[in-house]
Amino acid sequence: MPTVFNWQLGREMSYPYEGGHPKRQFAFVFNLNRCIGCQTCTMACKSTWTFSKGQEFMWWNNVETKPYGGYPQWWDVKILKLLEEANGEPQRWDVAQRDEKKPYGVYQGNTIFEAAEKHIGPEPQRVLGYLPSDEEWRAPNIYEDNSTGYEGGKLGLSKEGASLPEHKTWFFYLARICNHCSYPACLAACPRQAIYKRPEDGIVLIDQQRCRGYRKCVAACPYKKAMYRPSTRVSEKCIACYPRIEGKDPESGGRPMETRCMAACIGQIRLQGLVKMNPDGTWAEDRYNPIYYLVKVAKVALPLYPQLGTAPNGFYMPPRWVPRRYLAQMFGPGADEAITKYLTPDRELVAVLQLFRKTNRIIFRYAIEEGPKVYETERNGKPFTLYNDTIIGYGEDGTELIRTQVEEPVHVRPAQHLNSI
Ligand code: SF4
Ligand code: SF4
Secondary structure (H helix, E strand, O other): EEEEEEEOOOOEEEEEOOOOOOOOEEEEEEEEOOOOOOOOHHHHHHEEEEEEEOOOOOOOEEEEOOOOOOOOHHHHHHHHHHHHHHHHOOOOEEEEHOOOOOOOOOEOOOOOOHHOOOOOOOOOOOOOOOOOOOOHHHHOOOOOOOOOOOOOOOOOOOHHHHHHOOOOOOEEEEEOOOOOOOOOHHHOOOOOOEEEOOOOOOOOOEOOOOOOOOOHHHHOOOOOOOEEEOOOOOEOOOOOHHHHHHOHHHHHHHHHHHHHOHHHOOOOEEEEEEEEOOOOEEEEEEEEHHHHHHHHHHHOEEEEOOHHOOOEEEEOOOOOOOOOOHHEEEEHHHHHHHHHHHHOOHHHHHHHHHHOOOOOOOEEEEEOOOOOOOEEEOOEEEEEEEEEOOOEEOOOOEEEEEEEEEEOOOOOOOOOOOOOO
């Protein structure tokens, strides 16, 4: 099998095809500290792309309640178990080797591609995976808001009710779409070569004419974001709202727009962009691209289960209240550093966080104009100063898209009468 460089693992890895990378890559950052599980993103996607016959159980965007929820049910528990069995141990990283090219150190285990190479069985596998049962696809947010486990009935609901142990409970919402991976497992597994990655933006698509519905992509995608449609007998997946990325949405004025799920986000957790790529699949330096800044400079946004090896292009700011061991399993060894930085953000990070959901056009560059000091305090034992800086987001052609401030203006309306609202 050829080898490719996976910067998220800090090493070369086996992949069924030679590495080929787009000029720029569709990527996004979700701040999980802010998601309120309202599912507006889920419905924005569903009402745009998956409202037809045969797509009833198809949720290209879903938001699941962790740790117990999942769509399809147990998707991450199952693939982690398979990988750990293949590796003979939980994930292991050599963090001492961390540097600019290997921001999380070097992953020591096998990926889902390498584990499949070692698989012994009647059928050769290109990717370690499994096909979920129909029942597992039944609900996009099963165990919604469940913060503790108990013996459940058929639907996972307790017949006796459950009491929650105080102060020991936690949960969070994990919003998910296809990661438009740099080394897609869906693409690697397809015997028809029906899946391709677009050279202009790295969006991963399934050619509906070539697909014969073998469901190898459904079994291979570790994130379970390739889905089978029984009415057409072919597979479908998130298309990253590519007409919007291309600036073809009637509303766009010809400018690249963020996807429907990003633009609809009530909690303002989402920021999407296009990052410049080097020919080896690493990110080209683009210091003032907000996605580049959050992932590569501030290092507050991390890939989801990087140990799987697909080099996902969705990055998450981990929820600060969740046990660190759980976060390390989910986001790799960068979780501690990301939370420390988020809890006491520096001046630039505070400003960049204001860009989330201030425009539905894609921001390619930002600039900060310094403003006055607002106050000084101490946060988590460290000095913290808040400045009312102005942050400006620019489009691809350098046009100013958005200008906002750290301190939101407060408008006090004059009272009309005693009960005036
Ligand atoms: S998340 Fe799954 S469906 Fe999407 S590109 Fe990666 S492997 Fe393919
Ligand atoms: S719209 Fe935003 S806040 Fe609401 S569930 Fe989706 S990601 Fe979370």
